[in-house]
Amino acid sequence: xxxxxxxxxxxxxxxxxxxxxxxxxxxxxxxxxxxxxxxxxxxxxxxxxxxxxxxxxxxxxxxxxxxxxxxxxxxxxxxxxxxxxxxxxxxxxxxxxxxxxxxxxxxxxxxxxxxxxxxxxxxxxxxxxxxxxxxxxxxxxxxxxxxxxxxxxxxxxxxxxxxxxxxxxxxxxxxxxxxxxxxxxxxxxxxxxxxxxxxxxxxxxxxxxxxxxxxxxxxxxxxxxxxxxxxxxxxxxxxxxxxxxxxxxxxxxxxxxxxxxxxxxxxxxxxxxxxxxxxxxxxxxxxxxxxxxxxxxxxxxxxxxxxxxxxxxxxxxxxxxxxxxxxxxxxxxxxxxxxxxxxxxxxxxxxxxxxxxxxxxxxxxxxxxxxxxxxxxxxxxxxxxxxxxxxxxxxxxxxxxxxxxxx
Amino acid sequence: xxxxxxxxxxxxxxxxxxxxxxxxxxxxxxxxxxxxxxxxxxxxxxxxxxxxxxxxxxxxxxxxxxxxxxxxxxxxxxxxxxxxxxxxxxxxxxxxxxxxxxxxxxxxxxxxxxxxxxxxxxxxxxxxxxxxxxxxxxxxxxxxxxxxxxxxxxxxxxxxxxxxxxxxxxxxxxxxxxxxxxxxxxxxxxxxxxxxxxxxxxxxxxxxxxxxxxxxxxxxxxxxxxxxxxxxxxxxxxxxxxxxxxxxxxxxxxxxxxxxxxxxxxxxxxxxxxxxxxxxxxxxxxxxxxxxxxxxxxxxxxxxxxxxxxxxxxxxxxxxxxxxxxxxxxxxxxxxxxxxxxxxxxxxxxxxxxxxxxxxxxxxxxxxxxxxxxxxxxxxxxxxxxxxxxxxxxxxxxxxxxxxxxx
Numbered sequence: 078x079x080x081x082x083x084x085x086x087x088x089x090x091x092x093x094x095x096x097x098x099x100x101x102x103x104x105x106x107x108x109x110x111x112x113x114x115x116x117x118x119x120x121x122x123x124x125x126x127x128x129x130x131x132x133x134x135x136x137x138x139x140x141x142x143x144x145x146x147x148x149x150x151x152x153x154x155x156x157x158x159x160x161x162x163x164x165x166x167x168x169x170x171x172x173x174x175x176x177x178x179x180x181x182x183x184x185x186x187x188x189x190x191x192x193x194x195x196x197x198x199x200x201x202x203x204x205x206x207x208x209x210x211x212x213x214x215x216x217x218x219x220x221x222x223x224x225x226x227x228x229x230x231x232x233x234x235x236x237x238x239x240x241x242x243x244x245x246x247x248x249x250x251x252x253x254x255x256x257x258x259x260x261x262x263x264x265x266x267x268x269x270x271x272x273x274x275x276x277x278x279x280x281x282x283x284x285x286x287x288x289x290x291x292x293x294x295x296x297x298x299x300x301x302x303x304x305x306x307x308x309x310x311x312x313x314x315x316x317x318x319x320x321x322x323x324x325x326x327x328x329x330x331x332x333x334x335x336x337x338x339x340x341x342x343x344x345x346x347x348x349x350x351x352x353x354x355x356x357x358x359x360x361x362x363x364x365x366x367x368x369x370x371x372x373x374x375x376x377x378x379x380x381x382x383x384x385x386x387x388x389x390x391x392x393x394x395x396x397x398x399x400x401x402x403x404x405x406x407x408x409x410x411x412x413x414x415x416x417x418x419x420x421x422x423x424x425x426x427x428x429x430x431x432x433x434x435x436x437x438x439x440x441x442x443x444x445x446x447x448x449x450x451x452x453x454x455x456x457x458x459x460x461x462x463x464x465x466x467x468x469x470x471x472x473x474x475x476x477x478x479x480x481x482x483x484x
Numbered sequence: 485x486x487x488x489x490x491x492x493x494x495x496x497x498x499x500x501x502x503x504x505x506x507x508x509x510x511x512x513x514x515x516x517x518x519x520x521x522x523x524x525x526x527x528x529x530x531x532x533x534x535x536x537x538x539x540x541x542x543x544x545x546x547x548x549x550x551x552x553x554x555x556x557x558x559x560x561x562x563x564x565x566x567x568x569x570x571x572x573x574x575x576x577x578x579x580x581x582x583x584x585x586x587x588x589x590x591x592x593x594x595x596x597x598x599x600x601x602x603x604x605x606x607x608x609x610x611x612x613x614x615x616x617x618x619x620x621x622x623x624x625x626x627x628x629x630x631x632x633x634x635x636x637x638x639x640x641x642x643x644x645x646x647x648x649x650x651x652x653x654x655x656x657x658x659x660x661x662x663x664x665x666x667x668x669x670x671x672x673x674x675x676x677x678x679x680x681x682x683x684x685x686x687x688x689x690x691x692x693x694x695x696x697x698x699x700x701x702x703x704x705x706x707x708x709x710x711x712x713x714x715x716x717x718x719x720x721x722x723x724x725x726x727x728x729x730x731x732x733x734x735x736x737x738x739x740x741x742x743x744x745x746x747x748x749x750x751x752x753x754x755x756x757x758x759x760x761x762x763x764x765x766x767x768x769x770x771x772x773x774x775x776x777x778x779x780x781x782x783x784x785x786x787x788x789x790x791x792x793x794x795x796x797x798x799x800x801x802x803x804x805x806x807x808x809x810x811x812x813x814x815x816x817x818x819x820x821x822x823x824x825x826x827x828x829x830x831x832x833x834x835x836x837x838x839x840x841x842x843x844x845x846x847x848x849x850x851x852x853x854x855x856x857x858x859x860x861x862x863x864x865x866x867x868x869x870x871x872x873x874x875x876x877x878x879x880x881x882x883x884x885x886x887x888x889x890x891x
Contacts, residue, residue, distance in 0.1 A: 093540035127560065133500040135567035142570070145578050146563035149556035153534065156553035160542035163549070171552050175582055176627055197627070220583055220604070 079244040080202070081106060084116040084212065084234035088251040089308035090154050091121030099308060100161035102249070103207065107167060112202050114241065115169075115209040116234040117158050119150025140185035144214070144224045148174065151211035151230065159209045169207040172197065174214035174222070179233065181215035181223045188215060188223035190232070193240045210237060228289030235292045239299035246301050248288060253307035254315030255280065255287055257481040258334040262469045265482035269332060271316045276332050277303075279424040279458045293317065320426065330427030330434060331479040336472050337420040338465060340370065341390040342450070343400060347410035348384045350377040357407060358384055361399045367392045371420075371453040371462065387451065387462060390416050418450065419468035422460040423475055429456045441478035447471055486651040487609070488513060491523040491619065491641035495658040496715035497561050498528030506715060507568035509656070510614065514574060519609050521648065522576075522616040523641040524565050526557025547592035551621070551631045555581065558618035558637065566616045575613040579604065581621035581629070586640065588622035588630045595622060595630035596698075597639070600647045617644060635696030642699045646706035653708050655695060660714035661722030662687065662694055664888040665741040669876045672889035676739060678723045683739050684710075686831040686865045700724065727833065737834030737841060738886040743879050744827040745872065747777065748800045749857070750807060751792040754817035757784040764814060765791055768806045774799045778827075778860040778869065794858065794869060797823050825857065826875035829867040830882055836863045848885035854878055 083106065085099050106113050127146050131138045155171035162169035177197055181188035201208045212230025217223050225232050231248060238246035255277065258266040272280070274297035281290040287305055296303050296317065303317035348354055359369055372386040388396055393416055400412050428434050438459055442449060447470070451462035463471055476482065490513065492506050513520050534553050538545045562578035569576035584604055588595035608615045619637025624630050632639050638655060645653035662684065665673040679687070681704035688697040694712055703710050703724065710724035755761055766776055779793040795803055800823055807819050828849075835841050842859075845866055849856060854877070858869035870878055883889065 093537055096541055130500055130560075130564060131567060134503055134564050135571040137571070139567055139570050142563040142566045142576075142578055145580070146560050146567075149560045149563075152559075153537075153553050153556045156549040156556075157537060157541050159549045160538060160546055160553075163546050164542040164544070169549075171549055173552070173582075173629070175580075176629070222580070222583070 078110050078112065080112045080114070080241060082114045082116060082234050082238040082241070082243045082246045083249065084230060084247065085118065085158075085249045085308060086230065086251065087118040087121040087124070089249050090117060090119075090158075093157075096120075096154070096157055096161050097164075099249070100158065100165055102308070103162060104165045104167060107207065113207050114198060114202070114237055114243070115158060115207060116212045116230055116237060117151060117154045117209060118212050118230040119147075120154050120157075123150040123153070141221055144185045145222045147224055148211070148214040148222045151213050155209045155211040159207075162207055162209070167207055168205060169209055170201060171209045171211065173211045174233075175216040177210070179215035179236075181217055181225070183217045183219065183221075183223070185221070185223055187226035188217065190215060190225070190236050193236050195237075195240050198237070198241065226289075226291075228292070231289040231292035232295060235295045235299075235301055235303070238301045239295065243301065245304055246296065247304045247306055249306050249308040250287065251307065251309065252287060252305075253311035253313040254305045255317075255333070257332065258472050258476045259336065262336065262472045263334070263476045265476065267481060268313050269315055270313075271318060272332060273320045273426060274317060275320065275457055276424055276426060277317045279422065279455065280333055280335055288317075330431045331423045331425035331481065333424050334472050334475045334479070334481065335422045335424060336468050337422070338468060339390050340387050340418055340420050340462070341393045341414065341416040342385060342387050342418050342462065343393070343396060344383055344385040344413040344415075345400065345404055345409045346383050346413060347381050348407060349409075350380055350382040354407065355384065358400070358403050359386070361403055362388075362396055365395060365399060367396050367399075371451050371460070373451055385451065387418070387420070417465045418462050419465045419471075420460050420462055421468060421471040421475065422458050423479060424458045426457055428458060435459050437478055438475060441474050442471060445470060445474050447474075485517050485519065487519045487521070487648060489521045489523060489641050489645040489648070489650045489653045490656065491637060491654065492525065492565075492656045492715060493637065493658065494525040494528040494531070496656050497524060497526075497565075500564075502715075503527075503561070503564055503568050504571075506656070507565065507572055509715070510569060511572045511574060514614065520614050521605060521609070521644055521650070522565060522614060523619045523637055523644060524558060524561045524616060525619050525637040526554075527561050527564075530557040530560070548628055551592045552629045554631055555618070555621040555629045558620050562616045562618040566614075569614055569616070575611070576616055577608055577613055578616045578618065580618045581640075582623040584617070586622035586643075588624055588632070590624045590626065590628075590630070592628070592630055594633035595624065597622060597632070597643050600643050602644075602647050605644070605648060633696075633698075635699070638696040638699035639702060642702045642706075642708055642710070645708045646702065650708065652711055653703065654711045654713055656713050656715040657694065658714065658716065659694060659712075660718035660720040661712045662724075662740070664739065665879050665883045666743065669743060669879045670741070670883045672883065674888060675720050676722055677720075678725060679739060680727045680833060681724060682727065682864055683831055683833060684724045686829070686862065687740055687742055695724075736832060737838045738830045738832035738888065740831050741879050741882045741886070741888065742829045742831060743875050744829070745875060746797050747794050747825055747827050747869070748797040748821065748823040749792060749794050749825050749869065750800070750803060751790055751820040751822075752807065752811055752816045753790050753820060754788050755791045755814060756816075757787055757789040761814065762791065765807070765810050766793070768810055769795075769803055772802060772806060774803050774806075778858050778867070780858055792858065794825070794827070824872040825869050826872045826878075827867050827869055828875060828878040828882065829865050830886060831865045833864055835866060842866050844885055845882060848881050849878060852877060852881050854881075
């Protein structure tokens with residue numbers, strides 16, 4: 078008998094029919110003799126419906142109230158799922174985050190979990206009751222309802238699996254796992270049956286929308302084995318595990334190619350090259366909660382340099398006026414913005430031990446006349462900023478270059 | 485400066501536009517220098533939407549989960565209302581019942597309030613913040629979300645007004661107060677500017693759907709002045725107050741005529757007339773939570789009698805098989821059911837001091853050849869069961885007979 082946390086996303090819960098089908102999946106797991114804790118997202122479309130109401134009433138969408146509003150979506154689907162399970166003759170009880178209580182810090186709309194008591198859930202499991210937990214939400218020290226940000230239900234599921242020391246955390250979604258590239262872009266993409274936490278982190282952060290990055294970080298930290306499965310009947314799945322458990326990966330240098338189209342680039346032209354200048358440029362953005370990704374400072378010519386960085390495209394409008402002010406303050410010439418770029422990345426544990434990976438990547442892009450605008454690397458990843466229009470082509474070219482196609 | 489609790493029903497909150505308009509009403513009260521606590525129902529239609537989802541997933545609608553589901557409706561509208569108030573430049577914070585916490589007993593779907601701490605609300609009021617409380621819901625000793633039953637948001641509002649010792653509890657609804665009869669039935673019905681708690685209780689219980697009866701009981705118990713107003717711009721309103729404050733009522737013998745079409749009648753024919761027989765007949769119904777209203781036992785003939793009572797029409801299907809069993813046990817001949825009846829009532833403080841009221845009522849009905857099947861009276865009410873098809877006619881006839889028409 079294993080203890081299994083099963084998380085179901087909104088597309089798996091889009092209608093009463095969907096909810097009944099998911100209940101059958103849970104019942105089957107229970108019938109195999111396992112203990113199950115369920116985590117649910119809001120019904121597909123519900124969060125957008127609530128957001129639209131909020132926007133119509135107050136375009137600013139005050140954070141505390143937005144959290145209280147959005148949390149109702151998951152609370153409702155948890156209650157409906159508990160009803161569906163009871164309809165199958167099982168015992169089940171729904172819980173909103175505030176009922177466990179799943180405690181978070183005070184950051185509305187992107188709160189972090191600080192405590193997750195399990196006594197209520199343990200009591201249910203001991204009594205053969207299936208707890209159904211509303212994902213995405215918690216309560217802060219002030220008693221206010223908080224939410225964990227986009228994809229927060231994944232984080233709820235992993236946190237519960239960690240707190241309960243579950244044997245596995247199963248994430249049911251609308252894809253059947255992780256591929257070597259997006260199959261919509263690269264038809265020869267191959268399904269991966271295992272990836273490491275490290276690889277998944279790089280993939281999540283770079284636009285492979287399978288799992289929220291924070292949930293993978295949390296799984297890695299508490300060594301929770303993750304299993305990504307399809308709610309729609311595919312038999313394939315992907316394990317996300319520790320490196321040691323993933324020996325078969327060793328042979329592949331690169332396990333996947335990702336494309337992130339949500340990036341933009343800002344350049345400050347003709348910046349005086351003096352100590353502290355990078356801080357002076359980036360601090361106002363940090364203060365405004367704008368994350369900067371890749372940063373490049375050109376070699377200095379006669380005491381001046383150009384300063385370029387990438388950021389999320391949706392932060393561009395907010396960042397630009399802040400940067401205009403900075404440019405004025407430091408006497409730079411001008412700001413240039415570019416939102417027609419994309420980031421293509423090669424990810425794999427092998428990258429760290431194979432010095433030739435970068436060279437192979439640059440050559441493959443060059444062979445197609447794709448110009449590389451910026452480069453960044455991590456231990457297991459090499460990323461290039463290129464013109465957006467070459468994004469899909471670059472993925473296919475690199476997929477081939479690293480021999481990832483289906484065998 | 486007064487402390488005012490304002491409660492808004494679902495029809496006043498049916499769309500973002502409605503919510504914005506209600507926010508303006510609240511802002512106007514605030515601008516007059518008053519402290520305001522707001523209570524909201526779910527947006528119009530939302531409770532029905534959630535009920536339909538639940539029914540599709542599990543026709544039994546398990547009570548604990550149904551409460552958790554339905555409570556989301558009020559939680560969402562409270563958050564949206566707080567957003568709307570903030571959009572007008574006011575400070576506001578929404579609260580689900582579990583956040584106050586509004587503590588109830590364990591009876592799901594019809595819980596009763598056992599404790600209502602006000603520290604959170606007092607703190608907000610001291611800081612010039614408008615608390616917006618989700619009506620209809622609470623939390624039981626086990627931490628489960630409960631609901632207060634149909635119209636429970638009225639009860640939340642009155643309970644808050646009592647706990648905060650508010651100066652008035654304003655109930656905004658889709659009618660502009662209480663009338664001498666339903667204007668849809670009786671075009672000459674007159675608006676009442678004041679009624680007593682006692683009269684309102686009789687009217688609420690008899691089908692005048694202005695306020696939940698429990699909220700009026702609570703208002704009477706804690707002497708909370710109630711004001712029923714329209715959300716849709718009428719200047720009329722009705723005060724519901726103590727008898728002493730309602731001197732003008734003294735002159736009217738009858739203040740209103742009500743019609744209750746939701747009743748049915750069950751008769752047990754040829755019952756042995758022995759001590760304890762009424763208990764034997766009604767106990768199984770009480771055990772099944774079926775409320776019995778009027779009860780008549782005919783004069784005994786040769787040791788046998790007929791036993792007739794009224795109940796809510798929606799309980800008829802549940803009551804009948806229970807009664808069939810009883811009839812068998814006690815050797816009665818048969819059960820007769822009749823769901824084509826209605827209860828017409830004359831209500832007024834003057835009834836208790838004017839012995840002629842009943843006679844005038846019976847004569848008015850007799851003059852129209854309306855047969856009276858059963859009669860019951862209270863201190864301030866006389867009710868007659870008649871054939872359903874004569875219901876509207878009876879209201880108009882009695883309205884005239886007691887001189888209630890507009891002057």
